Amino acid sequence: MFKYLNHLVISKFVMAATGAFIVLFITGHAIGNLQIFLGKDALNTYAAFLQSLGEILWAERIVLGLAFVLHIITSIYLKLYNNKVRPTKYAVTKYIKARFSSRTMIWTGIMIGSFLVFHILHFTSRDIDPKYKEMHEVYQDEHASYFGFDETVMQATNANDFGIGMHPIIKQRHDTYAMVVDGFQNIWISLFYILAVILLGFHLSHAIQSMFQTLGINGPRFTPLMIKISNAYGIFIALAFAIVPLSVLLGFIGRGL
Amino acid sequence: MRINLHVWRQPNTEAKGHIQLYTLDDVSPDMSFLEMLDVLNEQLIQKGDDPVAFESDCREGICGTCGMVIDGIPHGKQSGATVCQLHMRKFKDGDDIYVEPYRHTVFPVIKDLFVDRxxxxxxxxxxxxxxxxxxxxxxxxxxxxxxxxxxxxxxxxxxxxxxxxxxxxxxxxxxxxxxxxxxxxxxxxxxxxxxxxxxxxxxxxxxxxxxxxxxxxxxxxxxxxxxxxxxxxxxxxxxxxxxxxxxxx
Structure with missing residues (x-):
């Protein structure tokens, strides 16, 4: 399976293709997160919707996981291979065009990878703070029909007060909103997240235009524009992710929760 | 002009090289970089030292033979030009200039600034x-x-x-x-x-x-x-x- 590593250009394609998939995911994730500003109900509905996807969610996780594994293995292999090419360094090193973001891809990548492990244990599997597993919200599903009840919840609430024939469905779901607010109220965790997404934005500012170059899309008008888009995209992603912990820290979100 | 030239000296492929400092007085700003190296070599030969080995051929910027690394940039700081088209007027009086061969396992140093391409x-x-x-x-x-x-x-x-x-x-x-x-x-x-x-x-x-x-x-x-x-x-x-x-x- 890893025979492709012997071919430098194929390895580049693997980096670009897996990167493209990760970029699509990151874009969706960043925009999805912003629903926290629409309030508790919007975020928890979105989270419950994602969870309800079931097999589709797992298929997406497997493909994404594979993309990450290939992206990481290929980059580390290439870096070690490329490092062997110049054992004697230049006495004077100067860069004219190689940007700092391009020369630090492997390091920002490794740091983002380590953050990702923490992030998954923190908010996805919720093993870092197991109390997040038990955070539930009882809500009434206004979009559902008037038929059917969740008996366990019914008994725990005064749902009978709604009157016969007018029963909205009372359900229970994970309280993602409370989990996010609780997580980001810890200043160190918030700062760690903000730092990580800044690195991610930095990584992406080189990655997007590099991906097009690798896939063979380059032109005298397209490439300068794509370099600008790439930079703007990196800044957008960093801001879109960082604004959530920042808002919690500053008290715009989750006050009095 | 007075130039402090830090040149990579390496007698052959196997030997360990080092940077050697040569100070050149009376460098004309109109000299090309290679002519400046020629002057250095004449002085070295007169003293009975081994001249600095470097490659050159056309000296009119079309063959690329003179490739070497000057202050960390192959062909030096003049954009879009080979070393022979880099003139000393691009440097200032009293400048320190580092001259090295291409560093690459595929381009082994044959001698000094001369590599096998x-x-x-x-x-x-x-x-x-x-x-x-x-x-x-x-x-x-x-x-x-x-x-x-x-x-x-x-x-x-x-x-x-x-x-x-x-x-x-x-x-x-x-x-x-x-x-x-x-x-x-x-x-x-x-x-x-x-x-x-x-x-x-x-x-x-x-x-x-x-x-x-x-x-x-x-x-x-x-x-x-x-x-x-x-x-x-x-x-x-x-x-x-x-x-x-x-x-x-």
Missing amino acids: SAYDRIIQAGGYVSANVGSAPDANANPIPKGIADLAMDAAQCIGCGACAAACPNGSAMLFVAAKVSHFNLLPQGQPEKATRARAMVKRMEDEGFGGCSNYYECEAACPKNISVRFIAKLNRDYLYAAFKEGV
Whole structure:
């Protein structure tokens, strides 16, 4: 399976293709997160919707996981291979065009990878703070029909007060909103997240235009524009992710929760 | 002008080299960098020392033989020019200048600033030609080629194979060289029949020689004395992908 590593250009394609998939995911994730500003109900509905996807969610996780594994293995292999090419360094090193973001891809990548492990244990599997597993919200599903009840919840609430024939469905779901607010109220965790997404934005500012170059899309008008888009995209992603912990820290979100 | 020259001295491939300081007084700003080295060598010979070995041929900026690294940049700080076209007026009186050979496992130092660049010749041998016998020159309009394509092929054909791209690349990749050589054939009708084979064979030879992979730093483009654009690397990537599907890798 890893025979492709012997071919430098194929390895580049693997980096670009897996990167493209990760970029699509990151874009969706960043925009999805912003629903926290629409309030508790919007975020928890979105989270419950994602969870309800079931097999589709797992298929997406497997493909994404594979993309990450290939992206990481290929980059580390290439870096070690490329490092062997110049054992004697230049006495004077100067860069004219190689940007700092391009020369630090492997390091920002490794740091983002380590953050990702923490992030998954923190908010996805919720093993870092197991109390997040038990955070539930009882809500009434206004979009559902008037038929059917969740008996366990019914008994725990005064749902009978709604009157016969007018029963909205009372359900229970994970309280993602409370989990996010609780997580980001810890200043160190918030700062760690903000730092990580800044690195991610930095990584992406080189990655997007590099991906097009690798896939063979380059032109005298397209490439300068794509370099600008790439930079703007990196800044957008960093801001879109960082604004959530920042808002919690500053008290715009989750006050009095 | 007075120049403090820090030159890499290495008697042969196996020996361990070191940086040696030479101070040159009375350097004329009108000298080319190579003429300045000639003056240094005359002084060294008069003193009975070993002159600094470096390569040069045309001394008019078209052959690329004089490739060396000056202050960390192959061919020095003048953009789009070889060392012989870099003049001392680009430096200031009292400047410290570091002169090193290309540092690359594929370009072993033969002596001082003189490296073995025959790996590039072997890449050309792998596919940098058209193998059909085309006979004598046809009429100019017998084989119509759009002006844009002809210009682009000419831009690629400007590559003089000096090795600066691989020397400048943080990964030691020769992709810009291979891309230029593949593109100038693959853009033109005469190169079409062997398009896939050429891209595959020349990339394979580049890998076998031990050059690194491209990470899109674009340092090669900045160092290239002929201003070859990295858009040719994108074209090589396309041609290679086409070849990989057509013929495998």
